[in-house]
Amino acid sequence: MSASLADLSAVEARRLIGERELSPVELLDACLARIAEIEPAVNALAATAFERARTEARRAEQVLVNGEAAGLLHGLPIGVKDLEETAGLLTTYGSPLYRDYVPASDNLFVARLRAAGAIVAAKTNVPEMGAGANTRNVVWGATGNPFDTRLNAGGSSGGSAVALATGMLPLATGSDLGGSLRIPAALCGVVGFRASPGLVPSGQRVLGWAPNWVSGPMGRSIADVRLQLAALAGHDAADPLGYPAGIDAFIQAPRIDPAMLRIGYTEDFGACAVDPSIRAAFREKIAHLSRLVGHCEPVALDLRGAHRVFDVVRAQEFVASLRETYERDPSLLGANTRANYEMGSALTLADVARADTQRTALYRQFQAHFARYDVIVAPVSPVSPFPWTTPHCEEVDGERLENYYRWVALTYIVTVLTNPSLSLPCGVDHAGMPFGLQMIGPMRGDARLLDIAQTLESAFARDPALARPVPDLQRLSANDALRSIITDPPAAQRAY
Template sequence: MTTPTEMCDISAVELRRMIGTKEISPVELLESCIGRIEAVNPAVNALVAMDLDAARRAAREAEKAVMRGDELGVLHGLPTGVKDLNDTAGLRTTYGSPIFADHVPEKDERMVAAVRAAGAVIVAKTNTPEWGAGANTRNPVYGATGNPFDPKRICGGSSGGSAVALSLGMLPVCTGSDTGGSLRIPAAFCGITGFRPSPGTVPSDKRGFGWAPISVQGPMGRTAADASLMMAAQAGFDSCDPFSTPIDGMSFRTPQPVDLGRLRVAYTEDLGFAPVDNDIRAAFRSKVRAFKGLFRECVEATPDLGDANDVFEVLRAVGYLARYKAWYDEDPAKLGANVRANYEQGLSMTLADFSRAHSEQTKAYRRVQAFFKDFDLLLCPVTPVTPFPWTQLYMTHINGEKLRTYFHWLALTYGITNTGHPACAVPCGVDHESMPFGLQVVGPHKGDAFTLGAAHALEQAFAAKPELARPIPDLSKLNGVVNDFRV
């Protein structure tokens, strides 16, 4: 596969530099992105609601600001996709639910407003599962989103539309969010970078369960440097979020320099508890052999995450009980199968279950802090399987063993969600079926800048090794193709 060379394929960091130096215009960049969208989006269904007239007006205003010599925001003139779970003023926002099929918000939520204020040209909403439930991007409003390397397979989720748009050069940066792996899993399946920040680093005024730290918003880009650029716009302090603390978002604009040769690194195939397909285990071991020499020390070691499955199941269910009660009481059929499964699982739980889950989460968190006294990073696979057909809602078995829930196959990522640590999905070559392989890079508590810096350093090192370099989808197989993703 050859690397595409059109303007829309240039990195977000370089595009922003070129806009600032008047080498390119935001208008011509937007038109390049629109051309790519028209060519390949029908083959994958990544971008859903669009307002190209509004985007063109915004691009023209961005061009005028450059020509006037105005102070330019960190995302100035960059065409951007916003996940369809985030309220976007004047642009249809459905959350993937028929209940909100015609919903057009009157104002941006906090994160979207910050991205727009940083100069982003918002082009489209990116597809997501219904209410973001699950890691297969499909819903009854827009249908499914296909993988850029094989549209018959899943792209991951729930930030799947964003990941696909980035992988195919439709947009240079996109937003995402993550509870059980929704930034990391689609990034891994699509060969791009997704970063789950520490809770509160990207403040949210939308999270209904404000004191629960498992759901966060964050950046996606083709590289860690591009994701860092988006992070600079998203991060900051806002008292609307109880986890927010004073932070300079612009500190993320350029990845922190990290010398891999000085790092002590642990790696694990399964975090000690997660089901992982044997072929993925073998692929990961092969990757470790290829990259372990980059570090001062790279040894197999696993933190004790305790009863991570029970902890996540309870904490996740609590949020569903709070959010969906009115609709469930009115008519459970208004909610999709995944949402109903979470809600009904919550109905079977007790206050004792809730208390035990919080206690176990705290104990595991403290054990992981002790683990990070000996290591700078923890590495593991992002996903336990290769992308499967999008017509299959979720994985039911791994290595012949039946899974606990529809989201149990996300254990590699939700195990880290439980601890609150920052984690980045980094492209790391391909797997046994020549699909993208994602490496999960977990950093220390509140070490967001360090984790993104380490991810950037790894991507640079991997680029020199064909077996680890970021894979590029073949656009020639998608140009002009129209696929049917109805569900």
Template sequence: MIGNKTLSPVELLNACIERIEAVNPYVNAVTATCFDRARSEARTAEQAVMRGEPLGLLHGLPLGVKDLEPTAGLLTTFGSPLFRQHVPNQDIELVARLRRAGAIVTGKTNVPEMGAGANSFNAVWGATGNPFNPNLNAGGSSGGSAAALACDMLPVCTGSDTGGSLRIPAALCGVVGMRPSPGVVPSARKLLGWSSLSVVGPMGRTVDEACLQLAATAGVHASDPLSYPLDPAAFLNLPAADLGKLRVAYTADFGTCDVDDDIRASFAEKIGAMRHLFARCDEVNLELGDVHRAFDVLRAEAFVAGMREAYEKDPHSLGPNPRANYEMGARMSLVESAWAQAEQTRILQRFQPIYRDYDLLLSPTTPVSPFPWTVPYAQVVQGREQVNYYRWLALTYVVTLATHPAISLPCGTDAQGMPFGLQVVGGFRGDLQLLSAARAMEEAFAAHPVLRRPRPDLARLEPAVPALDSIVTAPPPRDWHGSGAADGGTVSAV
């Protein structure tokens, strides 16, 4: 619409700002904003359209950036009081690519402190509520992005994923979140550059929106040694997938994950409603080894790499989740690290026999329905106490360890009437094939009452009780004049 002049970038931005101002107080998805700068860039984008200049893939689209990604001139806190006044002077590569494609940075989206956990609350901005019920959590760590998309506040939002941080909030909020194969989109932020655990990737309301963001961000960059040359345009020209020819496997728990009975029942209902779409749809059993301990060690390594300086300066400067991860890693030995690296390689190999007989593997994305955001994490799943704050993410971190691409598709609702996310796992480095199948599944689901994407009723939103910002210990500045501000203007906090 922007390209054919039926919609002005200025009109779109103003509509997004109006939606943010009306809805964000209920869900607290968008944090720091730069509306004045964005309006100026939208006017420039409009002039480029009127002059008939070549337009980028995201020309004039307002962008929300997860608050783990540095943005020039815009407050970037990582959800931590340590960075309450941190205004970077340059964009990280992911944001730079999106801006070069024409996107207009409009605001940041909320996260857990340092991205640790799948419940997006922190002591700087407070909690993000679920668009379907603000008293419940929106997932994390890309919770603000998922909630902003579900509420149509912004058309483009970024995310990242270690143990499920793209897929889990997408599932809980009823949008699409894709974890690409490592290296598809360069992740400049990770300090362990050769690790496959942490990736950045797209979120969207649809698979096509996720593909658009991938096309604007994929490709080699020296900031990520796992990145490699590829054709980003391939994400815009996906081959049509014939669902009737696909062989699909499914598992409720990967043979090792705790999953609540009502989620198992909802998953069985979804499989029953969709199995006729495929050539085959069979339940499979997996033996993947000690995935939980392997993830414990590899995750802790990453936190030691990223937080040693802060911890050694003042352990109390870190919140409980980042501190627990650091301390777990600091106690580990080289023997444990070497074992975990080798076990991850074995997990990858144990995953492969499935794809000799099947094209896709399906599972639930989360083992529980959204719970109150006042509860830090799902402490009991399937009647079993979880040994740490992230063990309930096992359905997604199992796939992280295997390094296969995975996408969470909205798939109707669960027994509580909340969004149900279907995790679809592709073959090794099969990102394009996975996206093609996901788009075809999305289209088929739209015609089915049990499978179609649910939409929140924004007109019926009510304030959360307690208030979403009630856990904020000290508010960030309401008007921020950062020396690194790209336009020298005011950066306000929403």
């Protein structure tokens, strides 16, 4: 498949639009053509708004003709995760309960994107209620990994990761409780950024004071992620954790000499089951990384206590959001969401207080390491992508896991710690599937973390063993056998 406008980075497309060398209509048409070619093979999208997007693209073009002010994301098509409410566009949360739910207004997150000029072209697929790291549900079906559609694309922002990896859209959104931005980004070869809680304000968190759920940007590069983040960051009174943030720090990336960087690394945080093949792949990446930076050494960690803390944290979130539904009829919820609710309803105040106390101690213990290191790196996923027909990973390196989300411990441990983190594409693993390097910065050191990640991204691009992998779009487009693998709901369900 030849290159097209759909392959432009978001940053480059926005530059060309601003200089009137590219029409927003042309860019949207290129994206829609790519969607027509690739979407049947991967099933990354939920509801679509193509006709409305065309109208908005024509309006965006006229704004430039008239010389009017244009926002940071002016004219850029975007996919919005199907957990974010979008005015006039079906928002199902991947659940039959919301199969016909069309919000009257955008939530705060989406409103900021639109205010910056982004054009919402489609919603992207998720697991039911965002529960689980395998993007499949009974409303839209399963999303296949673009490198092998028989395999898991990750979750819960799996549809967004696939849409980006295949060039169907230049930007997409995600959200993250236990790794839902980072895991699909890692498995599909794109960037997912979990910001410090409050940097990207939320007006929808039921537990407004809890630093657990974070919505944020995804892109094919750090620069694209920074562009979207600049449009999203900054205080809003609706978010009690929010704080002011200037956009310049996210748009402008200072030059960093990699030889000055101090990197600490861990294979497992002293707490996580990791497949030997992933450990071997990670060690190979570290060997390459150590030749790029000034200082790279293992960091001794023992974060085993984070598992129980996350159990409590996760359960609280689901009890807060699903109590009314569960009390009406538990069978309305899928197995994952029901299990989370029931775990939470069995907790006592003593359980919650114990978890909060331990979380505080873990946080303080971990932050002390940033006196020695600029960033700490780890794998994102403990296993290579498994078939999407398998609901979740049940065993790692011979160790039977106690619940459906324990396999994402490498990312949820960082959620417990509350540090900003991201998944940076870093070559492939032993199976030839994308490998994501999890990079963790100090609390509220988001801009510096992005600066370092962008520096390493540039260095990785020059090394075939570390460069971002790209799926074979020709194969996806031409191989009709792939199209029957993914459950594909009727087209009438998609267009709103």
